Amino acid sequence: MSKKIAVLFGGNSPEREISLKSGKAILNALIKSGINAIGIDPINFPLLYLKKYGFKKIFISLHGKGGEDGTIQGILDYLNIPYTGSNLLTSAITMNKYLTKTIWNEYGLPVIYPHYLLNKKDFIKSNYLKIEKKILKLNLPVFIKPNCNGSSLGNAKIDHIDDLFNSLEKSFIYNDDILIEKYIKGEEYTIGILNKKILPPIKIEYPNSFYNYQAKYYLNTTKYFCPSGLSKNKIKELENIVLQAWKVLNCQTWGRIDVILDVNKKFQLLEINTIPGMTTHSLYPLAAKEIGLSFYDLVIKILNLTK
Structure with a gap:
């Protein structure tokens, strides 16, 4: 019998729905590849039993929370079971948008x-007018997002100061910071990295004022371009x-x-x-496909990179 692999998906973060879709796609790929894989939702299974069950x-x-923030990584480190992706410290830092930006800025990155x-x-x-004053200093429009959350949940573009209070209240549902x-107007791109190799950039075009949850996962009007249309020089600059x-x-x-x-x-x-x-709408598998990696190959490669 081959090594027993657990695919963890679901959880209790606001991104549960997407996690279930991603996890099931990964699980199916592993099973079809002949790997002894079992899907586990932490809501229904005590993770400390992972070792016990082999x-x-x-x-x-x-x-999102509980999956990408170092929590699960810490449990698996304690159990001494290898896992895909980044370690506890990196996961905790990268989940925090403000901290990530601060580190990038320290290293002179844009x-x-x-x-x-x-x-x-x-x-x-505090006095709401003080907050308003600070935000007006940034010059409208501004962009607000929960500091430790993903999938664009709670994100909002503020064009008028009158909309600020309401938007902040909604955003605080997802995070305390x-x-x-x-707000920066421009063209949005996403770039996958696989084992220090840069995957082809993807240009994203969306119908709304920003790339929100609906545009990411449900709208068919969102367009993805891979190849991205960037010049060779621009791609090189972006890769660096x-x-x-x-x-x-x-x-x-x-x-x-x-x-x-x-x-x-x-x-x-x-x-x-x-x-x-890793859903049907996801961009990472799309970029991998551009370099000849099928979804199955991609899943196996990620798993095999885990030592």
Whole structure:
């Protein structure tokens, strides 16, 4: 009997629905490849039993809180079971958008400035006019997003100051810290990394004012271009930025970095995803396909890179 592999999916984060889809696709690929794989939802299974039940390797397909933030990685480190993706520390850092941007900035990498972090307690306690004043200093429009959350849940573009309070309240549903930054107009790209190899960039075009949850997972009007249409020089420039951004955070195995090409034709790093989606709408498998890796090959390669 081959080594017993667990695919972790579901969980209790707001991204549960996408995680279930990703995990099931990964599980099917492993089973079809003849691997002894079993799908496990942490909601229904005590993870400390993974060792007891003889699992030798874990494919993590949990998105968001509890999956990408170092929590599950810490449990698996304790159990001494190898797992896919980045380690505990890297996962904890990259889940925090503000911290990630701060580190990138320290290393001289291009990130959107100015920005600031607003805590829920400060929002409730402090003078709302003070917050408004700070945000107006950024110059509207601004973009707000929960600091430790994915799938664009709770994200909003603020064009008018009157819409701010309402949007912040909705955003705080997902996280106690909100990242507020200057809205940058431009073309959005996402770049996958597989074992230090940069996958072809994908250009994303969406019908709304930003790439939101619906546009990511459900709308057929969202368009993806791979090849991206970028010139060879621009691709080289982008690859250099992305590889540096990946290395300074000590990321491992696989992941995806989102960037924007602003109106001045400068790339700005947006955020990083250490456990990319693997659904039919997902971009990581699309980029891998461009270099000749089928979904099955991709899943096996990620698993085999895990030592």
